[in-house]
Amino acid sequence: MGDWQDSPPSTDYTIDELMVAVMSTFFVDEDQACNGMASFIPVSAFMLARATHAPNLVWLAGASGLEPRPEKVPASTLEAPLWGDSVMYVEQYGDFWNYALNGRWLQKFCVGAAQLDMYGNANNSVIGDYDNPKVRLPGTAGLGDMGSIGKLLYYWNPNHNPRSIVEKVDFVSAAGYLGGGSEREDLGLTGGPQAVVTNLAVLDFEPESKRMRLVSTHPGVTVDQTQEATGFELVVEGEVPETTVPTEEQVRLIREEIDPDGMRKREFGR
Amino acid sequence: MGDWQDSPPSTDYTIDELMVAVMSTFFVDEDQACNGMASFIPVSAFMLARATHAPNLVWLAGASGLEPRPEKVPASTLEAPLWGDSVMYVEQYGDFWNYALNGRWLQKFCVGAAQLDMYGNANNSVIGDYDNPKVRLPGTAGLGDMGSIGKLLYYWNPNHNPRSIVEKVDFVSAAGYLGGGSEREDLGLTGGPQAVVTNLAVLDFEPESKRMRLVSTHPGVTVDQTQEATGFELVVEGEVPETTVPTEEQVRLIREEIDPDGMRKREFGR
C-alpha cells in the first residue's frame, strides 16, 4: 500500500501521467466518483486512486456500473467494457439522479469543457451566437446539472490555450462562479469549481473573488508560459511552486496495469 | 366463445356471482384493468371477462404483474400468488404511475369505499372529524389519485346500507363529482364515477346533476327497498328494469374455474 509513496519521483513520466496522478489526489478513501463519456483522464485517476491511497473509493462507472473491475481502460468510457464486471447496474439510468442530486453522495465530479472561463463557468454548447453558432459543440449533458446542484467540480484540460481557457465563455452551459464574488452563492447554489488540471499547470479559485488562481506549474513550465496560454490575467500569489510529479510506482501502475493501451493520451493535441 | 351467451339464465346464482358478472360487463376487449388489495369482486370480474367477452383484456394484477395466469382467485389480491406467472413485473412500483397517469392507458378503475355519496365522492379516511375521528378507516391509497386523474371509476359495494351509501361523505378522500353539476369539470378534472354495483342494485350518475341514479334492481329487490337502504333520494327515471342475471355458464366459470374457494364472498356482510 505504501509502495507508491515510498517510490522515488519518476524521471520519465509524460504529461498525461502527471495529470492522472494530480487528479487522483482529489479523491480520498470512501469518496464516490462517477464518470461520463470520453473521460480517460478521470477514469485513469480513479483507478490509480484505488490502486494507491484510496482503495475504497466507490466508483460508479458511466454513472451506471458500481465498483467495476475493467482489465484496463477501454476505448470508451461510456460502454459496457468499462462496467461489465459490476456489483450493481443502476439499470434505469434515471435512478442515477436519485443518488447524484442528493447532497450526500457523489459530491465530486470531473469535468471536461471546450471553454472554461476565469470564474470557472464552462461552455460545451456553442462558439458564437446560440441560434446562429460559429461552432456547434456537443452539448452540456450532465454538466449542466452538475454545475448547479452543489457538486465540487474538478476540471481537466489537456490543451491549455487562450481559446479553451478564456476570459468569458461565449455561452454558460454549466454554472461556475458566474460573475464571481458572491454571485453563485446569491442564487442559492452551493459547491462549485475547485480545481483545474491542465497540461501546463494546476489552478484553483481565489476564495473571495472566485477568480482562477495558479496553484503550481508543471516542471519545465514557467508562470509566464502559463499566463500566455491563458485568455485572462491569472491570480498569482507569491512564489508559484512546481507541481508534484508522479512517483515511479504511480507511473508503472498507469502504464502497465491501468491503461496499457494509452487511452489517456487520446485527449491531447486536439 | 359464445357458450356463455347462449347459455340460459342461471336460476341458482348468488348475489356475489351477479355482482361479478355485472362488473365484468364494464370492461371490453383490449381495455387495460388493474386491481388493488382486497379486490376479490373486480379480480373475479376481470377473470370472467377474459374467459367470456373480452379475451384480450389486459390485466395488470396488483398494479404490478402483467397478464398473470393465477390458477384461481387467491386469498389476497395484493400478494405474489396473484401475479406469480406474469409476462412482466412492473418491478419498480413507482413506474406504474408512468402508465396510470397517462391519459391513454388503464382508463378504468374499480373502487371499493367505506362511504360513497350521492355525487360519487368516496371516503376511506375517517368517520367524524379528521383530527379527532370516531372511526379511523384504512386510508385513501391509490384511490385518492384515481379520483382526480381522469379515470372512469366503477364502485362496488357488497353491503348497500344508509351508512355506506350516504348523502354526503364525512370526508372526501377521493373526488367524485364533488358538489355535483359542473363542479368537477370546473376544476379541470375529466373522467369520474361511472357506475355503482351493490348487493341490491346497479346505479349510475345522472349526466346533468351528477346525482346517483338507479339503473336496475337485482331480482327480488324492489325500488323501495333500494331507496330505503340509501342515505339520500335516488334519481329514478320511469320504470326501473331488473338487473340481467348471469348465465349458467358464467356461474359455472366463476364457481368452478375462477374462484372455487369463494374468495369473492369474503366482502359480504361486514
Next chain:
Amino acid sequence: MTKVTTIEDAIASHVQDGDIVALQNMATQAAPMAAVRELIRQGKRELGLVVLVGGMAVDWLAAAGVINRLIGAAVSMEQFGLCQQYRNAVERGDIAVEELSETALNARLGAGARNLPFLPTRGLIGTDLIDINDNLVMIPDPFGGTDIVACKALVPDVALVHAHRADQHGNVQYEPTILWPDIGIMPKAATKVIVTAEEIVDTEVLRRNPDRTVLPGFIVDAVVEVPYGAHPTSFPPSYGYDGAMHLEWAKGARDPDATAQFMEKYITGPGDQAAYLDAVGGVGKLAAMQNWEA
C-alpha cells in the same frame, strides 16, 4: 470496513427517539419485522412512520406505544382486516395521521431524494386531504394550464428495509419480485439506511447478477443477517405470509389481554431472532409451512 452488525446495535446506533422512520411494508408483505421487534424491545418512543401501506408492523408499533405519527397512503392487513391497535390509537388521539395518496407520497419522497423543494401531482385535486395538510399546496402551472398540487419534500431520518441478500459493504440484492416504493425511493430519500437480509454473501455473489442489486452500499449504514427477517409477513419469492399468525394477531388485537400476551410471547419475550423463530415454531416448521393460506 464492514457495515455488518447486530440488529440490536443497528437500531440502537441509528434510530433515535422522535425520528421519522421509513418502513418497507405492504398489507401483508415484505416488512423488516425483526427490526420492528427490536424497535419495540429497545422501547423507542415518539417515532414517526412513513409507509406506503402499513400492515402488522404498524399495528405492533402502535400497540407498543412506539409511534406517535404516521405518514402514509393506507394501513390495513387486507383480508385479515384493519389494524385495530393502530386504529384505536388514532381514535384516542395518540397517533396523528398525514394521509396521502400514492402519487403524493411518491412525490414527497422523490423530492426528498432529489433535493427538490417539491414534486407535483394531479392526484388528490378536489379532495379534503389537501385542505388538512400543510405539506400539500395548490400552485399555478407556469405554462398556463390548471393548478396542480405541490407535495413538499420529505426526508425520513432512517429507512428500514429487508432484502434477500447483501454484502458487507451494504450492496443490496433482491430476487425478481415487485419492489414497492419502500425500496425504490424511501432508502434514497432517508438520511440513514438499515438493511436486514436473509443472508450476507460475498461481493462476488452479487457480481453474478448486477441487475438484481438495487441499492448501492454507499447509501447504506448498517447490514444485519436475519433469516426469516420478514416473518410473519411474506417475502416473495422466498416465503409467504404466516396466515395463522396474522389470524392470531387480528383476533387478539381486539382484546387488551390477548394483545399483551401476544406481545410477550412473540416480541418482548424472545430476546433475539433465534428465540423468536423458536417461539413461532422453529425454522423447520417455517420451511415446511404452506404459505399464502388464509
Next chain:
Amino acid sequence: MTKVTTIEDAIASHVQDGDIVALQNMATQAAPMAAVRELIRQGKRELGLVVLVGGMAVDWLAAAGVINRLIGAAVSMEQFGLCQQYRNAVERGDIAVEELSETALNARLGAGARNLPFLPTRGLIGTDLIDINDNLVMIPDPFGGTDIVACKALVPDVALVHAHRADQHGNVQYEPTILWPDIGIMPKAATKVIVTAEEIVDTEVLRRNPDRTVLPGFIVDAVVEVPYGAHPTSFPPSYGYDGAMHLEWAKGARDPDATAQFMEKYITGPGDQAAYLDAVGGVGKLAAMQNWEA
C-alpha cells in the same frame, strides 16, 4: 391481434413528416439503426429528434436532411469525434437545437409520461440555457426556498427503440444491461411506440423472466424482428459497436462526396436489413467480429 409487421410498414404507418421522434441512442450505443435507415429511405422530412445523447444516428439523419430540430443533452460519437454532418447542419441553420441538461430532459419527458404540466429541477440554474428556452421557467418554491426550474412537459409523437426480444403483443424484454432514459421514460411519454427486436419470441419465453420485461405491450404499436438492428452501434451484451464502420463514417463525414458514397453504399442502396447486413460484410463476419475496438 399481432403487432408484428415490417420495418417499412412500421415507419410508413406511424411516422409522419414533421413528427417529434424520441430516439433510443447513446454516443456509440444501442440505437435502432435499422429504423433510422428506413426513415432515410422513406425520405421523411422535418422530423424533430429527442435524444439523451445522440451519436451516428443523428449524423446520418442530419446528412440525409430528415431532421430540422433536436431536443437533447449532447450529440457526440465519443472517441470517434463530434457528429460533423449534424454540426454542419446546425451551423448552417438547418437544424434548431433545444439543448437541455440530463435532469431537464428527464423532467420534460417525465412530465409528458405522467400528464403533469412540468417537473422541476435544480439543474441549469445560473446557465444561459434557461434564458434561451421558453420550455424552462424559473418558479418560486411555495414552501419558501429558492426558485427552481420548471421544465415543460414533452410528448413525442413516436418513440423508436431496439430491444433484445419482444412478443407479438409488443411486450419488450432486455438482457441485463444499462437502460438509458430512452427506455426508462421516452416510450412512456410518446404517443406511439415502434419496437425493433433482435428476435420475436413466444410470450411463454417472456414469462420465464418477467423481471426482464421492461415495456408492456399495451403501450407498443408495432413490433419488427431485426437481427443486428442496432448495428453499427453496440447492443450490449449481444454485440459491441463496429469501430471500423464508425471510423469510416467519421472520416467520410468531413467530405461531401465520401458522405454521399457512404449513404449510397450502406443506407439508400441496400433496400432492406438483409441487404444492409450483406453490405457490411454479412452475418458471419458480424458474429465473428471482435467488438468494442477502436
